[in-house]
Amino acid sequence: MNSIAQRLESVREHITHAEKQAGRPPGSVQLLAVSKTRPAEDLRAALGAGQTRFGESYLQDARPKITALADAPIEWHFIGPIQSNKTREIAEHFAWVHSVERLKIARRLSEQRPPELPPLNVCLQINTSGEASKAGASPAEALTLARSIAELPRLRLRGLMTLPAPAGDFEQQRVPFRQLRQLFDQLNAEGLALDTLSMGMTDDLEAAIAEGSTIVRIGTAVFGARAPNKGRGTKDE
Ligand SMILES: *Cc1c(COP(=O)(O)O)cnc(C)c1O
Numbered sequence: 001m002n003s004i005a006q007r008l009e010s011v012r013e014h015i016t017h018a019e020k021q022a023g024r025p026p027g028s029v030q031l032l033a034v035s036k037t038r039p040a041e042d043l044r045a046a047l048g049a050g051q052t053r054f055g056e057s058y059l060q061d062a063r064p065k066i067t068a069l070a071d072a073p074i075e076w077h078f079i080g081p082i083q084s085n086k087t088r089e090i091a092e093h094f095a096w097v098h099s100v101e102r103l104k105i106a107r108r109l110s111e112q113r114p115p116e117l118p119p120l121n122v123c124l125q126i127n128t129s130g131e132a133s134k135a136g137a138s139p140a141e142a143l144t145l146a147r148s149i150a151e152l153p154r155l156r157l158r159g160l161m162t163l164p165a166p167a168g169d170f171e172q173q174r175v176p177f178r179q180l181r182q183l184f185d186q187l188n189a190e191g192l193a194l195d196t197l198s199m200g201m202t203d204d205l206e207a208a209i210a211e212g213s214t215i216v217r218i219g220t221a222v223f224g225a226r227a228p229n230k231g232r233g234t235k236d237e
Helices: 003-021 040-048 059-068 084-093 103-112 139-150 170-189 205-210
Strands: 030-034 053-056 075-078 096-100 120-125 155-161 196-198 215-218
Touching: 003 030, 003 040, 003 205, 040 059, 053 059, 059 075, 059 084, 084 103, 096 103, 096 155, 103 120, 103 139, 103 155, 120 139, 120 196, 139 155, 139 170, 155 170, 170 196, 170 205, 196 215, 205 215
Parallel strands: 030 053, 030 215, 053 075, 075 096, 096 120, 120 155, 155 196
Antiparallel strands: none
């Protein structure tokens, strides 16, 4: 048994345990394997162990893998920062985008989504940390933005995503996730039919699941530690 298969198995057990702890039904949380910076062979190993959803943050890094793995039944999720000049390729090659934070980007993705493909699933990324340097729309502008995005013909607004600053303990980790869930509930009460909360990574997946996450985005626990400087939130150049 290879080590990626073993790691995947243990992440799945971890998720099942957290679902149980939170009193949630088994299978209510999906695992997105974050494969940024990993070679295609690593994704093949995960595929061999039954993983078909992969998350990528940098287009340059993702493109050769998407080509190399074109024969495989993979659902590609884009989770990184989006520059306007990259929207066409993202709209053409991905099934999901978790990191939409501006209407301009959403409009381009909708216009550029090829007509033969189903609508692109998107999440609105929310800045739950309140730091100017962090990516994401502010909670205050979420409703207006979500309504506008939901009207775009070639997108399907599925929910909200957040990437909080690392926090020390479990209770602190829960704070931004609870905030995202409350926002999700508010938007649904306003008539938006959202079904996705994309929250939780290797170090905070239990807290995210306790607060209602439906997709956890896990890199390190599945593939091992990344090389330094190839971590979170770097621009795609
Ligand atoms: C890298 C990344 C992850 C995965 O982080 P790990 O700590 O390795 O699990 C999740 N979400 C986003 C947006 C990322 O950039």
